Amino acid sequence: MSASTAMIQQPLGPEADLFDLPGPRPLPSALLIVDDTPANIGVLRTLLKPRGHQIYAATSGQAALEIAERVPLDLILLDVCMPEMDGFETCRRLKASPHSRAVPVIFVSARTDSCDVVEGFSLGAADYIHKPVRVEEALARIDSQLQLRHHLRVQREQAERMQAIVNHMAEGLLLVDPALCIRKANPAAERLFGAGPVSLCGRSLRELLTPDSADRLRAGRQELCAQTLQGEPLHIELTLSPLPGQAELQIALLHDISQYKHSEQVLRRLAEIDELTQLANRRQFDCGLAQAWRTAAEAGQPLSLLLLDVDHFKQYNDRLGHQAGDECLQALGQLLQALAQRPEAPPGCLAARYGGEEFALILPGDAEQAQAWAESLRADLLARQLSHPASSAGPWVTVSIGSATLVPKPQDSQSELFQAADAAMYRAKAEGRNRLVQAETD
Secondary structure (H helix, E strand, O other), X not given: OOHHHHHEOOOOOOOOOOOOOOOXXXXXXXXXXXXXXXXXXXXXXHHHHHHOOXXXXXXXXXXXXXXXXXXXXXXXXXXXXXXXXXXXHHHHHHHHOOOOOOOOEEEEEXXXXXXXXXXXXXXXXXXXXXXXXXXXXXXXXXXXXXXXXXHHHHHHHHHHHHHHHHHHOOOEEEEEOOOOEEEEEOHHHHHHOOOOOOOOOOOEHHHHEOHHHHHHOOOEEEEEEEEOOOOXXXXXXXEEEEEOOEEEEEEEEEEEOHHHHHHHHHHHHHHHEOOOOOOEOHHHHHHHHHHHHHHHHHHOOOEEEEEEEEOOHHHHHHHHOHHHHHHHHHHHHHHHHHHHOOOOOOOXXXXXXXXXXXXXXXXXXXXXXXHHHHHHHHHHHHHHOOEOOOOOOOOEOOEEEEEEEEOOOOOOOHHHHHHHHHHHHHHHHHOOOOOEEEOOOO
């Protein structure tokens, strides 16, 4: 019996087409056939070539190693019994080389002893084809390995593409375990937290958040306060969700919103602060008075309000100009702000520009305290000696102050406090200006 006849056992019959076999066929691949008998190589080449594969051949283990070094292979069909270097040693060297260690190896051998089969698998072989070769079985085993190789390549390429996407994301991405310990961090996350040469891996996600935000951390999307490893504050939008297919890991997607929050704070300040005096504006005053009213009502404590008006301010502008008028209002704003920020100032104390040359001071406290603070403000302003040549109240800029105090009751309205202080202020103006009038309230 010739070598080629011994290689194949029972072809499909004289009329059968050996290469027209049922089942899916893998994509064309690069195969290496290693056998010291050229006829056996020819038989396998004849079986595989019509399937579109690129076939390489070697008649020795050393030649196989040299081909594997230069050619990117998809599968190696390796004879066991070869002189000088047998198939087992050849396989061992193939698996030791970075060029071929991942290439699947199928042993093709007449040695069917279980010890030989076990040794082949222990060396990293993917499968075993016995001689004489049964065509359908051999092609099925070869196709199976090529399909697996193709799937693994596709998965690797997808993983590499995904890794490239993750590495080039502008947003930070973390993989965390159930204890929120960081297992993986992309470059954007490392940059966001200033990790530098120090990796975020091994740290707790909670460690990167402020204590309050760490307590509020939950699944889903939320805005949280964080800090870099250098202690610099961060505002982040964090989305925490399970990693599909891996219940033990979660994805934390991080978006730096520090600039947005800064802009938001600037806009809020613009909406709440009077641009000229830097005091609270009318809108913030209304909100502050409502909050102070609720707080005083809940505590059963008195709430005072001072309203003040710059005396003869129109004449001041007419005589000295609007620039001087603005500077005058700024000076009065500074005095009010300093008063509201005294160490002894109660919580809720708020200085505001109510409109034009009218100002207000919300003062949680009783009438006696309000009167003392009003007189202190009037004295401080006089001490500044801002010249007012058009005033009938004196040579300096002065204010008329109305003060009112109430202990809020359920049936009362905060407008009563304001109206009482406003009426007192107009009485102060009517009685000669540059004075404080205390409203009479129940």
